Amino acid sequence: MEAVNTFELSVEFKERFQLALEEDDNAFIMDSLDGVNSADISAFLDEFSSEECKYVFDLLSVETGAEILEELEEDVRGEFIKQFTAQEIAAFVEQMDSDDGTDLLYDMPVSDRNEVIRQIHDEEKASNLMELLEYDEDVAGGLMAKELIKANHNWNILQCIEEIRKQAENIEKIYSVYVVNDKEELIGKVGLKKLILANDRSKVADIYDDELVSVETSTDEEEVANIMQKYDLEAVPVVNARGKLVGRITIDDVIDVITENAEEERQLMTGVSSDVEEDDSVWRISKARLPWLIIGMAGGLVGAQFMGFFREEIIIVPALAFFIPLITASGGNVGIQSSSIVVQSLANPNVFADSMLKRLLKVFFVAVVNGIILALMVFGSVILFMSDQSLAATVSIALFSVVLLASFMGTVTPLVLNRFGVNPALASGPFITTTNDLLGLAVYFSVAHLLYNL
């Protein structure tokens, strides 16, 4: 078994390859990459400079080059393709499925795109690309490929297989043949298994399955992902507003959507602002991380200014200062938990969800339960360790209020962000955490001020 996973990505091989590049040992380069899966070559070339990669590309066939380009990460690819002429890129794009070609063109400035499309000889491909570029990147239209096998319901199985034969060259993976009526409207599908087992003379109309899930070109990519995941689909047909079959989305593209969204959410939560990886340069990592740190620091400075108003209280009762971290940490934790639950339910909408009022009431009750338990524990602890009743009352009342307030903020913020089309996961990120810190301090010192002046 000559499995592709026998391609050993080892440090030794990398060094040997580097040497071959320096010595223009083209035979070694071509031999060692021959038959290797493009995903592996792509991951391997990631270790070399753009110029070195370009050198390797020139040695490979256009087909292989196109496959490798498909696999490259977007940010790397956008830079890398600047080394090619429009004519060279057009040659790669002609080898790709229309969705992958569109993805590549998205990475380029608009003027370069048009130049590339002009250089494409296959007119159908060029018009497909122009059509796909019209859609937003994050809807079904922007994810779909034009390549698919469709059959008229009046055809017989032999005609169907003939059509597959005709299209086979252009389509890498066939899962189903989509069935359309004379108006080109999608009416069903025939799985390949059924096609293999059917009698050659059967008509498509007799064997097709009319229960199928389709999406519209305007369907949001996350909804496409939810639908494909829910119904365990490996491909979903895309129709336009009038029900006409216009494209097909395959599961590999949707998996990319799922992982990219999880990644984006993580970035919003941790405040690492762009695609940084551990092997990026010190400066690049620092630059990506600084914005959140600066927001947090600015919040801390505002908090310091604010606490300046309570200098007297702190001098009289220095123990008040001891509980600042308890208050801010609890507020932060409650806020992140609340927003996380809301973000989750926004990602998996449920038609039977309670009304907004009921949801807010429930959040309120959860906050009351948590708040009372935490406040009682803190009250007991302060009495036990510090024997100071006013302090215990201040800290526990403030903690209870902070839990309530942070729950409310953590629930409402992602809902408001979502309403305005902003990713709600941002609510678990820097701005809100910092705001929660400040609100917590305000509540704490206001309570202290009130109680100690009673």
Added chain:
Amino acid sequence: MEAVNTFELSVEFKERFQLALEEDDNAFIMDSLDGVNSADISAFLDEFSSEECKYVFDLLSVETGAEILEELEEDVRGEFIKQFTAQEIAAFVEQMDSDDGTDLLYDMPVSDRNEVIRQIHDEEKASNLMELLEYDEDVAGGLMAKELIKANHNWNILQCIEEIRKQAENIEKIYSVYVVNDKEELIGKVGLKKLILANDRSKVADIYDDELVSVETSTDEEEVANIMQKYDLEAVPVVNARGKLVGRITIDDVIDVITENAEEERQLMTGVSSDVEEDDSVWRISKARLPWLIIGMAGGLVGAQFMGFFREEIIIVPALAFFIPLITASGGNVGIQSSSIVVQSLANPNVFADSMLKRLLKVFFVAVVNGIILALMVFGSVILFMSDQSLAATVSIALFSVVLLASFMGTVTPLVLNRFGVNPALASGPFITTTNDLLGLAVYFSVAHLLYNL
């Protein structure tokens, strides 16, 4: 087009259905669910009590019941199947692919499992299930199904199609026919497209593709997901340690792995300790959230005790208290960012990654760059707004030290957790955040103590 997505999950329909349940209107129940996709029925039944669901199940065919059971969420299902006898469950399991059947059995106590397996009439199915139950749930062996189409390389295409015909009933989705030699070792595959287009008299040996990716039974589920995603596979064959073909993993199961892992990571980060959703009860949500809140609170109490040692400093320089939130927030942010980058690189291992020493050095330099920038900004701000040089020096030196320390902790903790087989994402969660808070306070007040006693 009778698309499954025309099944309207509306509040009105739910009320009508509820009424039908109360009035034992079996005709309405059966009619309204007829032809509806099992994933939709499953989501819909989630809204009703276990007893009501059981009533509906008894009206549906065993096939439909089995499909719905496959779609139910694990925690709901574990409870729900308690209502069925071992014999009833066995009937459902017989309708399922072996991987789904195994998943269902995993949800049951071991003694009940064995009882169910004894009730299964199909001996091959029973032995397949017993084999699959031997594997851990989180390796390829625990994910795979025994159902697949395999062909000996000496067969011709007609024999291959005959085999598909024989197996077709049991296998929902065929992507490829796997090719084995006389020792049952996996040597390649034939895609369905190729099979359709091939001449009936061709031999499998002439047309099969010997470049294929396979995984071993012991491969970790995350690695399986990475491999399938990297090579855009919709199914991957599983071999045992001696290269014998033993099963197949399909992409739908792997998508579940990907989303579950993202979910688990989110839960570890936000400290919501079990599968809670917005529509769970107030008490259930509170209970899930309390553990982290209590950890955070306990950390806050320890911090308060600790700051008690610095009561004198705070009375003399109350402004020291003002910067506590700045110090703890910055430490927390730096720690989460650092651990997030490490968690990411652990999930996507790179053979060309730098050595551990080099990685730690890089983390150190990034921390130095960030620390210096933040410290300078804070120093300037304190001078500007408070005109207090010792305070400015104290806060900025402490901040710089905290950034360094939190970077180190955030980097090392996930690595250590991972080494001991614990999910490294825990490092972005409650324990570490709380520990970072305490370390930050310790550094801050130690610096203050040193500087003010100089």
